[in-house]
Amino acid sequence: MTVRFGLLGAGRIGKVHAKAVSGDANAQLVAVADAFPAAAQAIADAYGCEVRTIEAIETAKDIDAVVICTPTDTHADLIERFARAGKAIFCEKPVDLDADRVKACLKVVKETGAKLMVGFNRRFDPHFMAVRKAIDDGRIGAVEMVTITSRDPGAPPIDYIKRSGGIFRDMTIHDFDMARFLLGEEPVAATAHAAVLVDKAIGEAGDYDSVSVILETASGKQAMISNSRRATYGYDQRIEVHGSKGMVAAENQRAVSIEIANGDGYTRPPLHDFFMTRYTEAYANEIAGFIAAIEKGSPITPSGADGLAALVLADAALQSVKEKRQIAIL
Amino acid sequence: MTVRFGLLGAGRIGKVHAKAVSGDANAQLVAVADAFPAAAQAIADAYGCEVRTIEAIETAKDIDAVVICTPTDTHADLIERFARAGKAIFCEKPVDLDADRVKACLKVVKETGAKLMVGFNRRFDPHFMAVRKAIDDGRIGAVEMVTITSRDPGAPPIDYIKRSGGIFRDMTIHDFDMARFLLGEEPVAATAHAAVLVDKAIGEAGDYDSVSVILETASGKQAMISNSRRATYGYDQRIEVHGSKGMVAAENQRAVSIEIANGDGYTRPPLHDFFMTRYTEAYANEIAGFIAAIEKGSPITPSGADGLAALVLADAALQSVKEKRQIAIL
Amino acid sequence: MTVRFGLLGAGRIGKVHAKAVSGDANAQLVAVADAFPAAAQAIADAYGCEVRTIEAIETAKDIDAVVICTPTDTHADLIERFARAGKAIFCEKPVDLDADRVKACLKVVKETGAKLMVGFNRRFDPHFMAVRKAIDDGRIGAVEMVTITSRDPGAPPIDYIKRSGGIFRDMTIHDFDMARFLLGEEPVAATAHAAVLVDKAIGEAGDYDSVSVILETASGKQAMISNSRRATYGYDQRIEVHGSKGMVAAENQRAVSIEIANGDGYTRPPLHDFFMTRYTEAYANEIAGFIAAIEKGSPITPSGADGLAALVLADAALQSVKEKRQIAIL
């Protein structure tokens, strides 16, 4: 079976998914839509597909699934439309920045029985998958303490910050999902501290750039998350899980891993400086996982519920900062 | 000048200090006192010093300084006595488990003008000192986020737990001191989560074995601390400081650092399994620093005030767990 | 410009190159030939190209370049035929196992002015390229001592061993090329020791499985090569270059780089277990380099002369083992 795809949104991340779909032996990229015709045409040219309108994709009989890479504020509407149109849906995170809107959208997904995957790409990183597998294989016993360090090479433009929903919903949300992925038990409480240490303009935009979070589950398992919008040494992405029988960690990745030694010491190159080079394999695995789930009719993970759960944690973290107290997750 | 020492307490840590004092070219171990005469005699035999009573050491004219390694509940009294006796004092942490008792004790120290060092040995670990030096040298710019991981190979006996003042005052207190040492600015708020994941008996004794803490300073710098009373892979002691221009970290130490590779992968031996082998150099440097400060008449660090500050953070962390909110540090 | 390709040989390595050519925006795979029609058809189906005979490719006007992945004993003949046919040629190493045959072949290449690249893929590994770049950038001063460790996960079948030309011409030849690539000066002497330690059957086939080689240049620079046909921990591929101002090294690569810690220590997974997964990027870069050189009309490296030079070193190493003396390279 070949899964026939429509791509909604031909921007940076749209290109990544266009390439992944085209390179997958079990998938075919049929059409692409974008508000900017030139962007859509470029992808059409590169991968031999058609340019269509969103409406045309919605009603197309030669399309089984869509990949939604449009701006965030269109996600929930598009998910609802394509759920009703009977297409399988892969949507970049987040479904929406507002939890109530997400809930309403997921209600439609449920009613229509649509298949929906939310783009938490890090679950598909081979190193993080290997961490999860080590846990599943019993290598570290019962999970007790998760530590996630996630720092961006540099802050995005202030315009982006203003539309982002804030650091917890925009950046930490990946770590909330990863914490849930690794803890294996739902957090019931969240505490956070946040500050502006990197760029005052971020603070003036009402956001933070440096945050620390603790999550706790009902049985007392704990996850700590450290975020910064700036790391001079590259895209810092580490996870560590401490358990009753041992510990498993995934260290940072480098594009080039040589080491140069001289009187100043031993130096290895900086890390990847961009999420797309760091997570190249994750993006490919993610789409492959979506295609495989459609083909096999198996459950899709991460689901819309996963997207909502991470957003709820983000909202709780923000509330914790504002109210200087632990927030219970209901 | 040779600093002449009396040692109070001939137990495990007393032996460590006896060896450090005896091996220091600028110091002489003159006398040792212990409630168990045999323990005192063993040190006297090994290092060629006298066995005396505490009272005799208090009034001795041939003793300039004392090292207090007696049980915790005697520390504050002994500090006061020897402060009044005009001796320089090195006291193992903590001064007392009760902050008010510590304050009263430090008042006596201040009034008598006594020199007092509190035994936060980790500040003297060569690797942690190098981290502090890298910060002082401007290698990472302004400090922003400190991460401290500290896990013991195994929990102490329940009897010890019961007398310990609880994990925050007994174990995390080292990390609170390290956080202050590295942040370079006083924490003004503390938040903690705590649970019993390692041993139910610890919970029955009213304590926790797995804790996560966030400290925040007035300018928004953050420190995260992760503690567990059990780590199957040895004595896990790591620090990492993220700053505006870079990051500096001290990794774990191993007694032996070979690597064996085979079909199962590449394996390095576990870490040190005991704080005394891990911090051998730190203990020696600590006493050498105390001796040097006495000789030069220079300020002593870490001081009694440092001991109090760490205890205040421990108390705040415990309060945060109980009240599920951020606690302001006054 | 698009470079139009014919592929000769549809085996394991042929598939790798078919994928690389197809995925390159500046190239097109037009036709494939193989003695086994089914193998050729599989590639034709996967990449949308035609199955043709070698003769048809030789005379085709819609083909600019060929990739030769046929059995070793056909390489020299095919290079000559396609050089005369005016095609650019990429040929898997070696050109031939006999140095005189290689020389005769390269004479034809020279006379016809054909472009020829020999497939020493490791020069295109991003990590090894970064080592070369560090040298070129002056990071380690003048090169003095090169150390190459190269061990296969397991020995090939005895049938392969018998046709391979022996370990020096089959396996060490990659390291001879790498040594030349890194030394930046031609070796003038070679010494080798060789033994059968892995599998007696290899010795009975007249070959060795464990060898040590020293190369020396006119100015005294030295390269050491260590080879084994078996490494339980994976495909071991390391290079290190020591210079007047420092050292640069490329460590081994892993498919997954997590670390698990427990009472047995800290364990990372084994290395890649196969040259095709270890050198995935190198194979893609290699073909891209070939295409770029054709497009730009720039010199092609590694050239036929590079192929010959490595073979001469292999012959010298074998002679050194047999005569127990240093062999001068003429």
Added chain:
Amino acid sequence: MTVRFGLLGAGRIGKVHAKAVSGDANAQLVAVADAFPAAAQAIADAYGCEVRTIEAIETAKDIDAVVICTPTDTHADLIERFARAGKAIFCEKPVDLDADRVKACLKVVKETGAKLMVGFNRRFDPHFMAVRKAIDDGRIGAVEMVTITSRDPGAPPIDYIKRSGGIFRDMTIHDFDMARFLLGEEPVAATAHAAVLVDKAIGEAGDYDSVSVILETASGKQAMISNSRRATYGYDQRIEVHGSKGMVAAENQRAVSIEIANGDGYTRPPLHDFFMTRYTEAYANEIAGFIAAIEKGSPITPSGADGLAALVLADAALQSVKEKRQIAIL
């Protein structure tokens, strides 16, 4: 039992041994002799022993053992004298630079039944000992290929070079001993290349500064040694042993093991810059091993025969360079 020591030679390495003997609970430093009275007196003052002449130590009834740290050309004579005087002897390497002189000396040792340990300190490094133990424990199966990298931070003064016997007898000799220690089978052939790459003055003094050596045993096991008289990044001392079931390696040691990350990458400090800080533990373990062997009456390793065997390999390596051929070890 307490072993009572006389120290012959109060120079740099003499001080190291004086400290090790004084600090050993089973040993006592009784007397020290040196051609420079002030040097002897300094050690006498520091460790509370007497200054005596060599003759006085030779005939002393209160001395059981001597440590010989005098200039190399006095070693063999002193060994013979103290062997005849019935003392146990620890002698810094080498016994002599001339193999025949060593043989004559060892004949006296044998005839007198004297106990003699030769100072190959590296056998006592805890990391290298752990490598040997991993082999003995069967962790890597049968030893096949040993790789030793040994580079000094900088070349010694030319005056020293001239008296040193040349790089093979002065520097590589430690690696020859280490190769024998690890191979577990005697080398029967040696091949070497040597050049002057670091300092022309070394060449003018008739010596080399950069050498590569291969040793081979009767069963085909191979050891490779790489030496340079200069390494900008510190005292480079690595060993690796490849076996039928795996590999074991001891990496370099650092005095401080922090890592600093910024835009230039991840940097660890240089290595130890001096053999005495690198091998502090080895020197202490070595003397402890000597004392233990005397107390228990157990065989002493490394013995005079070990010293001779390493010297024979050094002579063979030099001959190989000069004659450009493999040299058989008889």
